[in-house]
Amino acid sequence: MIQIKDFKNHEGQTIETQGWLTNKRSGKGLEFIILRDGSGFAQCIVDAESVPNDVFETAKRLSQESSIKLEGKVVKDEKQIGGYELHVTNLELIGTSVDYPITNKEHGIEFLMDKRHLWLRSKRQWAILKIRNRIIFAINNFFQKEGFVQTDSPIFTGNAAEGSTTLFSSKYYDQDAYLAQTGQLYGEAMAMAMGKIYTFGPTFRAEKSKTRRHLSEFWMIEPEMAFYNNDMNMDLIEKFLKYVVTDVLDNCKNELEILERDTTVFEALKAKPFPRLTYDKAVEIIKGEKEVNGKTSIQLLNEDLENVKAKIAENKKGIEEREKEIAGGVKKGKRNFLQAKIDQLKQEINKLEEAERNIPKWLESAKNFKYGNDFGGSDETVITRMFDTPVMVYNWPHEIKAFYMKRDADNPEMAKGVDVLAPEGYGEIVGGGERETNLELLISKIEEHKLPMSEFEWYLDLRKYGSVPHAGFGLGLERTVAWICGTQHIRETIPFPRYYGRLRP
RNA sequence: UCCUCCUUAGCUCAGUUGGUUAGAGCGUCGGACUGUUAAUCCGCAGGUCCUAGGUUCAAGUCCUAGAGGGGGAGCCA
Numbered sequence: 001m002i003q004i005k006d007f008k009n010h011e012g013q014t015i016e017t018q019g020w021l022t023n024k025r026s027g028k029g030l031e032f033i034i035l036r037d038g039s040g041f042a043q044c045i046v047d048a049e050s051v052p053n054d055v056f057e058t059a060k061r062l063s064q065e066s067s068i069k070l071e072g073k074v075v076k077d078e079k080q081i082g083g084y085e086l087h088v089t090n091l092e093l094i095g096t097s098v099d100y101p102i103t104n105k106e107h108g109i110e111f112l113m114d115k116r117h118l119w120l121r122s123k124r125q126w127a128i129l130k131i132r133n134r135i136i137f138a139i140n141n142f143f144q145k146e147g148f149v150q151t152d153s154p155i156f157t158g159n160a161a162e163g164s165t166t167l168f169s170s171k172y173y174d175q176d177a178y179l180a181q182t183g184q185l186y187g188e189a190m191a192m193a194m195g196k197i198y199t200f201g202p203t204f205r206a207e208k209s210k211t212r213r214h215l216s217e218f219w220m221i222e223p224e225m226a227f228y229n230n231d232m233n234m235d236l237i238e239k240f241l242k243y244v245v246t247d248v249l250d251n252c253k254n255e256l257e258i259l260e261r262d263t264t265v266f267e268a269l270k271a272k273p274f275p276r277l278t279y280d281k282a283v284e285i286i287k288g289e290k291e292v293n294g295k296t297s298i299q300l301l302n303e304d305l306e307n308v309k310a311k312i313a314e315n316k317k318g319i320e321e322r323e324k325e326i327a328g329g330v331k332k333g334k335r336n337f338l339q340a341k342i343d344q345l346k347q348e349i350n351k352l353e354e355a356e357r358n359i360p361k362w363l364e365s366a367k368n369f370k371y372g373n374d375f376g377g378s379d380e381t382v383i384t385r386m387f388d389t390p391v392m393v394y395n396w397p398h399e400i401k402a403f404y405m406k407r408d409a410d411n412p413e414m415a416k417g418v419d420v421l422a423p424e425g426y427g428e429i430v431g432g433g434e435r436e437t438n439l440e441l442l443i444s445k446i447e448e449h450k451l452p453m454s455e456f457e458w459y460l461d462l463r464k465y466g467s468v469p470h471a472g473f474g475l476g477l478e479r480t481v482a483w484i485c486g487t488q489h490i491r492e493t494i495p496f497p498r499y500y501g502r503l504r505p
Numbered sequence: 506u507c508c509u510c511c512u513u514a515g516c517u518c519a520g521u522u523g524g525u526u527a528g529a530g531c532g533u534c535g536g537a538c539u540g541u542u543a544a545u546c547c548g549c550a551g552g553u554c555c556u557a558g559g560u561u562c563a564a565g566u567c568c569u570a571g572a573g574g575g576g577g578a579g580c581c582a
Contacts, residue, residue, distance in 0.1 A: 025541045032541050043542080063533095079542075099515085104543050105531050106517050110574055165580065182582090207580055208506080220582060340530055343519055350510080354576060357509065361577075376578075419582095428582060476582030501574085 004040035007084040010074045014089065018069040020121065021062050021097075023104055031059045035070065035086070040254075041123060043077075044070055044086040055091050064104075065097035065121070081254070109489065116496060117505045127255035128492055131248060132481045138247035139200070139221055139475075142240055148223060149194040152201055153183025159455035166206040168216075179204035182474060185404070185459050187224035188435060191470055192462055198223040208500045211377065212489050213427045215478055217498035224472035230406070230416040230434040233471035234392055237420060237430055238274050240475075241390060246270055248484055261486040265423065269389045276392045277383075279414070285386060286369050286379050292386040297366055300385060305359045312352045315345040374400040375419075380428060384421045390429070394418040403445035406434035406471075418473070426483040432473020439463040 002015040019037030026032065029048035034041060046059040062068065072088040102118055112119045119125055143150070156170065156177045167178040183199045190197045199222045206216065225236070245266050249256070256263055277285070284290040288298035295303075322338045362378035369379060375393075384391060398407055398415035405415035417433035436442050442463060446456055481493035491497035496505065 023543075025544050026538090027541065027544090028538050030539055030541080032544085034542085045540080047539085079540095081542095099533075101515075103516065103532050106543095108517070108575085111516070203582080205581070209580070210575080211577070214581075218582065337530095339519075339528095343517085343529075347518075351576095354510070358577060361508090365578090374580090376580090378578080431582060474582060479582055 004035065004037050004042045004082060006039075007042060007074050007082060007086070011076055011084065012074065014071065014073050015086075016069065016071050017086065018094070019067070021064060021066045021068060022121070022123070023064065024062060026060070029056075031056070031062075033059065033062065033068075033088075035068070036121070036123075036126070038126075040082050042082055042084060042086060043080055044072065044088050046088045046091060050087065050089060051091065058093055059088075059091055062093070063097050064100040065118075067094040067097075068092065069094055081258075109491075113491070113497070113502060114505075120495060123258055125492065127252075127258040128481065128485050128487060129495065130255045131252050131259075131485055132477075132493060134248050134252050135244055135477070135481055135484065136200075138244045139240075141247070142243045143198045143223060146196070146236075148196045148198045149190075151187075151190045151194065151197045151199060153180065153186035153190075153199045153222075155180050155202065159452065168204050168206045181205055182220070183222055184224070184472065184474065187222050187472060188404075188459070188470065189462055191224040191226045191472070192466070192468075196223070196225045210500055213377075213479060213482070215490055215494065215497055215499050218494070219477040221475045221477060222472060224470065226468050226470045228434070228471040229469055230394065230418060230471055233432060233434060233473060234276060234394065234418055237392070237418070237432070237473055241274075241420070241430075242270060244480070245484065256485075259485050259487075261484075265388055266484075272389055274390050274392055274420075275387055276394060278395045279393060279397065280395075282375075282383055282391075282393045283369060283371055286366050286375075286382050288367065295386075297382050297386060298363065301359060301363050301366065301382065304385075305356070305363075308352050308355045308359065312349055312356065315349050315352070318342075319345050372397050372399070377427065380421050381425045384423050384425065388423055390423060391421045392418055393421065394433075401433070403449045403451065404435050404442065406436045407438075407441060416471075420473075422479065422483040424483065424486070426479055428476075429479045429483060430473050430475050432471065434469065434471040437463060437467045437469060439467070 002010055002017050004017065004019070007015075017035070017037065019035045021033050022036045022041065023034040024031060031046040033044040033046065035044050046056060048056045051059070069092040070086060070088055071090040072086040074084055075087055076083065077085045100118070101115055102112070102122065120129070140150070156172050157180045158172075158175065158177060165181050167181055170177045170179060181203055183201060183203070187197060187199055190199075199220075201219065202217055203220045204217055207214065223236070225233070228236075249263060249266055281290070285292060285297055288296040290296065319342050322342050325338060358378075362382060365376065365378050366382050374396075375383070383393075394417065395408060395411070395414045396405075396417045396419075397413060398405060401415045401417050405417050408414040408416055415433065417431070419428050419432075420430035421427065422429045436445070439460065442460065443453075446453055478490050478493045481487075482490045485493065487493060491499055491502075
């Protein structure tokens with residue numbers, strides 16, 4: 001039994017293969033079957049003259065997602081995705097498929113999410129999951145090569161700590177428990193034992209967020225390094241992200257092509273250093289007080305808005321012209337064609353008008369940004385819009401950062417945190433920083449945040465027994481997958497997404 | 506929780522100032538076509554216009570309430 005990905009090693013040979021019919025086209029005495037088997041996609045041709053009558057009849061009646069076993073000759077054909085097709089000599093039906101709900105046409109996100117268990121079979125989803133797999137592989141490779149030890153943090157935690165995020169509450173025997181929102185504090189303990197570690201596991205946030213970049217359950221990679229300061233931390237993040245992106249570019253060409261991802265942005269990223277902005281500089285850029293590449297954020301956003309408006313006007317004109325043409329009297333076929341185009345333009349307008357409503361709000365919030373606040377989603381969009389690589393923002397006001405963040409000795413209002421913002425509006429993919437080592441400062445911070453001291457006794461021990469400078473960060477897997485794949489929604493990047501309002505399938 | 510947009514055929518969507526029998530494309534099914542790439546062409550079938558009230562001679566269209574969904578804010582990876 002030969003897998004589709006190995007067809008290239010069997011050119012000219014007659015082989016057996018099996019899989020599912022994902023699409024079919026037919027001509028007289030010819031059936032073109034698009035077969036998928038998880039390893040790839042291939043066109044299989046059943047010619048009435050090359051197979052027994054009953055086999056051709058079976059092929060003719062095959063429906064979408066029928067499972068089949070095929071025998072045939074592998075033939076090279078440059079036009080095919082994998083470069084090879086199968087000239088079928090025999091075919092056997094394994095399992096029928098009646099009224100498969102997902103057709104090869106458009107569907108809405110809600111319908112597809114209700115059918116997620118079947119949607120996973122489609123080509124686009126296949127490509128995304130293959131890239132997700134490669135990213136995970138690359139992450140592990142990178143840290144293993146760099147001498148990190150993979151360790152895991154617990155999922156049940158006893159404290160709802162670390163501040164503002166809402167957690168999922170649960171029961172642990174007779175005690176209240178919560179699902180972990182991060183493994184970081186445990187990571188610090190493990191780094192004190194193993195030197196350099198990383199955790200890789202699921203995290204849970206019970207925020208009722210309804211945006212294209214949020215999930216309630218997502219996977220996070222959290223490295224933690226003893227004897228690292230924040231500058232070393234930022235060097236590592238940059239090296240790490242470049243490694244992962246390069247690895248995916250080298251090994252997932254076919255998948256990126258299926259997704260129609262423009263990979264030129266990644267080529268730029270490989271060559272250039274990531275911009276490193278202090279919080280102060282980033283705020284100047286957001287408020288439009290500082291130019292980047294000759295433009296301020298306000299100018300750029302206004303340009304974006306003008307472009308959106310121009311596109312809407314253009315579409316409206318296109319609709320008007322076609323409506324006039326229809327009113328003038330045309331044949332049925334032509335009328336249908338024009339009507340379809342009109343509908344498509346109207347749908348585009350709906351999306352553009354959403355942008356038209358949002359951009360002015362972002363502009364307002366950018367202009368009125370108050371120094372000392374944390375960045376909101378729109379502020380991140382504004383700042384990443386200015387650059388074509390990920391941007392690092394470091395040295396944040398300590399008041400808006402977590403209690404364990406290291407205070408800057410030269411600038412006591414600031415904490416040594418770093419956020420990495422992905423380009424193209426994919427948001428914050430990394431959050432991290434150097435950790436506070438001063439026991440007294442930590443204790444006062446815990447009190448300031450009104451956190452239960454008893455839950456942190458063990459954590460404070462880390463500062464009592466051989467405390468050392470250390471740093472680390474957390475990378476959101478799904479946001480990274482979304483950015484590299486260029487997906488519209490983060491929920492396409494995980495097999496069975498959990499987000500507000502979605503628990504099944 | 507707040508703001509905003511949406512809900513019409515299996516799916517994706519049109520439906521004008523309220524006005525006769527609610528439309529299209531795709532999909533299904535039947536047929537045509539020897540090489541198709543979301544194939545194409547012809548034909549048949551397919552409707553609780555989200556729900557409940559209300560205004561009106563008349564409601565898919567207007568009003569009120571509710572349900573569900575998209576996007577955004579907050580929060581964050």
